[in-house]
Amino acid sequence: MGAGKTTVGALLAERWAVTARDTDADVEALEGRSISDIFVDSGEGHFRALERRAVADALASHDGVLALGGGAVLDPSTRDLLAGHTVVFLRVGLSDAVKRVGLGSTRPLLLGNVRGQVKALLDERAPVYESVATLVVDTDGRTPDEVADEIAAAIGEAPA
Template sequence: MIEPSPPDEPIEARVRRGVGQRSIVLVGLMGAGKSTVGKRLAGRLGMIFKDADHEIEAAAGLTIPDIFAIYGEASFRDGEERVITRLLREGPMVLATGGGAFMRPETRERIAASGVSVWLKADLDLLMRRVRRRPGRPLLQNEDPEGTMRRLMDIRHPVYGGADVVAVSRDVSHDRVVQDVLEAIDAYLSGDPSSRGVAAQ
């Protein structure tokens, strides 16, 4: 049974109490804003923030483009799963994951066991505007990055849709998106179906 919230309890306190020892795990495509939103969300909640991609680079002593170039995507995904598993054991925290992490069933299972997953969903135009500002994305190093992004959306969106919470990353201030995410997590923790994205539209 969910305990009633104290009167006038701030949303940050409700969410922090509701997640308990679980981590909040942000999933979604490159450019959705997982790292930027994650840092601000962690600040609002008084939680540690970790970026799985940065942790992978630190563990390997290589950049992600170099890991892809030297060892290939399959090896990168293996290392990614190991790092995310370790970080989930170190929780609770706000954890931003790479775009492909949630596609691996074993990683999804670990996130489900130790976290609340939040899909930051963004449209194609916004994703492309953002990724063009940050070159070096291994999966977009080809002649048709927009076509590649469309294919990634077709493949990954149905899987991301299995996340506990859906929030829309849109072209507004990051603080507004953080508030949307907090409200969607709060709805999820209270059993409100609006956590599936209605509140954040």
């Protein structure tokens, strides 16, 4: 959350002349409502099922850059599907994440104490992200272009 997945993904897609896709946007398009509304109206379990399906569909049909929602890799079946793919973990620290997301965030997992919730999510998710990643890139204090440059230098041409 706040790492720049969608922004950096779009920059890389442009650089590699492929399409960019975001599974959060796929879920919103499928449901015709925002992720916040899905959480509030149907619950996190429903959202996670939609997210799992969106990731599986995208991995099966999309050959460009794919940005996954922050909680997608918490699902073991999604982690299994990612095996064999180039997976980049954009690591963001607490301070930068809070600045990017904002203390007045409307994100459903951040209701209440935003800083505390972001810290808890980072602490919980970072080890899972690292276990799936083929490349880890720190984003703190860096522009999206700088992050994209590092990824492109590490990966080279667009991964297959």
